[in-house]
Amino acid sequence: xxxxxxxxxxxxxxxxxxxxxxxxxxxxxxxxxxxxxxxxxxxxxxxxxxxxxxxxxxxxxxxxxxxxxxxxxxxxxxxxxxxxxxxxxxxxxxxxxxxxxxxxxxxxxxxxxxxxxxxxxxxxxxxxxxxxxxxxxxxxxxxxxxxxxxxxxxxxxxxxxxxxxxxxxxxxxxxxxxxxxxxxxxxxxxxxxxxxxxxxxxxxxxxxxxxxxxxxxxxxxxxxxxxxxxxxxxxxxxxxxxxxxxxxxxxxxxxxxxxxxxxxxxxxxxxxxxxxxxxxxxxxxxxxxxxxxxxxxxxxxxxxxxxxxxxxxxxxxxxxxxxxxxxxxxxxxxxxxxxxxxxxxxxxxxxxxxxxxxxxxxxxxxxxxxxxxxxxxxxxxxxxxxxxxxxxxxxxxxxxxxxxxxxxxxxxxxx
Amino acid sequence: xxxxxxxxxxxxxxxxxxxxxxxxxxxxxxxxxxxxxxxxxxxxxxxxxxxxxxxxxxxxxxxxxxxxxxxxxxxxxxxxxxxxxxxxxxxxxxxxxxxxxxxxxxxxxxxxxxxxxxxxxxxxxxxxxxxxxxxxxxxxxxxxxxxxxxxxxxxxxxxxxxxxxxxxxxxxxxxxxxxxxxxxxxxxxxxxxxxxxxxxxxxxxxxxxxxxx
Amino acid sequence: xxxxxxxxxxxxxxxxxxxxxxxxxxxxxxxxxxxxxxxxxxxxxxxxxxxxxxxxxxxxxxxxxxxxxxxxxxxxxxxxxxxxxxxxxxxxxxxxxxxxxxxxxxxxxxxxxxx
Numbered sequence: 001x002x003x004x005x006x007x008x009x010x011x012x013x014x015x016x017x018x019x020x021x022x023x024x025x026x027x028x029x030x031x032x033x034x035x036x037x038x039x040x041x042x043x044x045x046x047x048x049x050x051x052x053x054x055x056x057x058x059x060x061x062x063x064x065x066x067x068x069x070x071x072x073x074x075x076x077x078x079x080x081x082x083x084x085x086x087x088x089x090x091x092x093x094x095x096x097x098x099x100x101x102x103x104x105x106x107x108x109x110x111x112x113x114x115x116x117x118x119x120x121x122x123x124x125x126x127x128x129x130x131x132x133x134x135x136x137x138x139x140x141x142x143x144x145x146x147x148x149x150x151x152x153x154x155x156x157x158x159x160x161x162x163x164x165x166x167x168x169x170x171x172x173x174x175x176x177x178x179x180x181x182x183x184x185x186x187x188x189x190x191x192x193x194x195x196x197x198x199x200x201x202x203x204x205x206x207x208x209x210x211x212x213x214x215x216x217x218x219x220x221x222x223x224x225x226x227x228x229x230x231x232x233x234x235x236x237x238x239x240x241x242x243x244x245x246x247x248x249x250x251x252x253x254x255x256x257x258x259x260x261x262x263x264x265x266x267x268x269x270x271x272x273x274x275x276x277x278x279x280x281x282x283x284x285x286x287x288x289x290x291x292x293x294x295x296x297x298x299x300x301x302x303x304x305x306x307x308x309x310x311x312x313x314x315x316x317x318x319x320x321x322x323x324x325x326x327x328x329x330x331x332x333x334x335x336x337x338x339x340x341x342x343x344x345x346x347x348x349x350x351x352x353x354x355x356x357x358x359x360x361x362x363x364x365x366x367x368x369x370x371x372x373x374x375x376x377x378x379x380x381x382x383x384x385x386x387x388x389x390x391x392x393x394x395x396x397x398x399x400x401x402x403x404x405x406x407x408x409x410x411x412x413x414x415x
Numbered sequence: 416x417x418x419x420x421x422x423x424x425x426x427x428x429x430x431x432x433x434x435x436x437x438x439x440x441x442x443x444x445x446x447x448x449x450x451x452x453x454x455x456x457x458x459x460x461x462x463x464x465x466x467x468x469x470x471x472x473x474x475x476x477x478x479x480x481x482x483x484x485x486x487x488x489x490x491x492x493x494x495x496x497x498x499x500x501x502x503x504x505x506x507x508x509x510x511x512x513x514x515x516x517x518x519x520x521x522x523x524x525x526x527x528x529x530x531x532x533x534x535x536x537x538x539x540x541x542x543x544x545x546x547x548x549x550x551x552x553x554x555x556x557x558x559x560x561x562x563x564x565x566x567x568x569x570x571x572x573x574x575x576x577x578x579x580x581x582x583x584x585x586x587x588x589x590x591x592x593x594x595x596x597x598x599x600x601x602x603x604x605x606x607x608x609x610x611x612x613x614x615x616x617x618x619x620x621x622x623x624x625x626x627x628x
Numbered sequence: 629x630x631x632x633x634x635x636x637x638x639x640x641x642x643x644x645x646x647x648x649x650x651x652x653x654x655x656x657x658x659x660x661x662x663x664x665x666x667x668x669x670x671x672x673x674x675x676x677x678x679x680x681x682x683x684x685x686x687x688x689x690x691x692x693x694x695x696x697x698x699x700x701x702x703x704x705x706x707x708x709x710x711x712x713x714x715x716x717x718x719x720x721x722x723x724x725x726x727x728x729x730x731x732x733x734x735x736x737x738x739x740x741x742x743x
Binding site: 435439442443446447449450455458459462465466469472473476477478480481484485488489492493494496497499500501503504513514518519521522523525526529530533534536537538540569572573576577586588591595598599602603605606607609610 | 639640641642643644645646647648649650651652653654655656658659660661662664665667668669671672675676678679682683685686699700702703705706707709710711712713714716717718720721722723724725727733
């Protein structure tokens with residue numbers, strides 16, 4: 001599109017690139033900001049219902065739809081306070097660091113086949129990497145506030161996030177290993193067809209992995225019961241004790257943004273992403289979205305987009321449900337959960353999935369009756385092929401590296 | 416100013432150039448900020464930004480796996496550790512330790528000499544050879560560099576290279592990979608031991624003292 | 629030299645950014661009295677070198693096969709990143725130990741072994 005603007009309309013190229021970048025950026029911003037507005041309202045409603053209350057009922061009609069907007073206006077009108085001993089620059093910049101990290105990781109997150117800010121080959125890795133940078137915002141905020149509550153919160157956050165990156169990484173590697181690629185779009189498309197193709201149902205190990213992933217994701221975005229960094233009963237408000245107004249709300253946008261992100265990532269990795277439990281789009285349009293073009297592609301993708309967002313929102317809702325159900329852990333319990341439970345379980349699952357693949361046991365999609373499955377067999381051009389058929393490497397070795405899909409695909413290519 | 420300069424030859428400014436200028440200038444500026452900042456916490460912050468900008472440059476050069484690795488390991492791991500250390504030791508007298516004037520002169524001398532050596536070398540190596548026979552190579556290079564940065568899948572080939580399977584443009588690296596794995600393990604144990612040895616000694620002395628008294 | 633701004637981005641551009649980072653790191657190591665500042669200087673130096681490796685390894689920046697490193701460059705920079713992480717962990721442990729013993733992080737005060 002940018003090439004079109006340059007060549008046909010003769011626009012000044014840097015301007016066009018800036019424009020296109022801003023367009024993409026504002027679309028993602030819309031998702032985060034709109035998402036936060038929705039999630040804050042939902043959080044109040046869910047909390048209310050769980051505690052047998054009604055939640056907001058007045059602003060904007062019966063269900064209090066506009067409650068978040070009212071909150072936002074209140075926050076905007078608050079004074080932007082800064083403690084006297086604070087490191088002024090770091091204090092001001094910390095919320096934006098947290099927000100940028102959460103925002104930046106959306107770059108590589110596909111919302112449907114081909115609808116992605118930047119199609120990186122290592123998207124999974126990238127998303128996790130950038131999301132991990134959010135911790136800097138929190139640490140800087142805690143340090144710069146010159147308040148011991150903030151500093152305690154920041155230290156806890158740092159210890160917690162670094163620890164949980166290990167099991168989180170292990171859990172993420174498992175679907176990557178099954179798919180044989182780190183490209184989120186491909187991982188999503190490989191799970192098309194019936195819900196039995198989702199990696200959640202690939203084998204018993206992946207089923208357990210998903211729940212470990214969800215626990216670790218919960219911890220790495222600092223949601224209850226792992227919200228030690230802002231434990232309001234011990235640390236006033238943790239790292240954002242000294243913040244008010246707009247800067248404070250940036251921390252919350254970052255938090256809700258990353259909640260959505262980890263749910264969305266989990267849904268791509270384990271729950272089929274934009275593929276519904278039943279291949280409705282494939283029935284209507286005859287093919288999976290990635291093989292369509294024109295209007296049919298857009299329609300199928302819109303359907304996929306809705307499925308995807310539904311799954312992610314469902315994930316966020318469960319996070320809220322957990323928050324209002326479970327009590328907060330102590331810091332030592334948090335670290336124990338990570339190192340004594342999550343990491344060993346994830347490691348065992350890792351070995352389990354490897355053995356499952358190595359022994360060629362049937363996956364979920366094989367056990368149940370086979371239906372026509374759009375992209376389970378990716379066309380060769382869409383997949384990287386680690387090995388050529390004539391490679392000098394013994395065939396027995398290659399089974400370990402490759403997924404069964406690759407095997408199947410190779411069988412096709414050969415046969 | 417920069418875009419105006421390039422405006423004379425419009426076709427050459429593309430997304431890659433714009434992004435390169437953005438990340439490159441950020442990386443340089445923040446590395447200099449690390450040098451000239453006196454406050455150690457701010458130094459850490461500038462370092463984070465400089466390294467993040469460098470990872471952007473890695474992406475632009477087509478090394479997406481290395482760029483992500485930089486974000487995960489360097490920015491996400493090493494620097495969190497560093498910031499942790501800064502916060503543990505940052506008490507008012509140490510937050511900004513002033514450097515003596517003499518040190519600055521020596522450092523400027525060393526830095527200046529290094530820069531004088533490195534920059535001409537960069538020009539010599541980077542610019543295409545002036546031989547007539549290489550004109551074809553030049554145009555090819557221009558054609559490639561002025562296209563959008565393409566994401567060439569590198570992760571698979573790097574992984575295979577690390578497992579000792581040589582590819583067409585990579586040799587096998589199984590032994591270095593194993594050595595580094597063992598090295599990391601040793602470092603992990605060593606660092607844990609170093610960081611907690613002191614506390615153990617104190618506890619033992621206290622218990623001895625209390626036993627003695 | 630000002631051709632840099634009008635030419636398509638090539639190897640030279642990357643090498644110059646790498647050189648600036650390297651020099652900044654070296655100066656940082658020379659001037660900082662805070663041990664952690666010295667550590668940050670080392671990180672900058674390693675990153676400057678890393679950038680050069682990646683630029684040489686990138687076959688769409690450098691088309692001249694005589695200079696191409698291919699993926700080897702990327703793998704070497706991976707090793708550098710991993711070793712830098714290890715180095716930072718050990719250095720940090722040493723600094724913390726030093727801080728515990730001497731209640732300072734000023735490297736100029738670490739002179740007990742002076743003859």
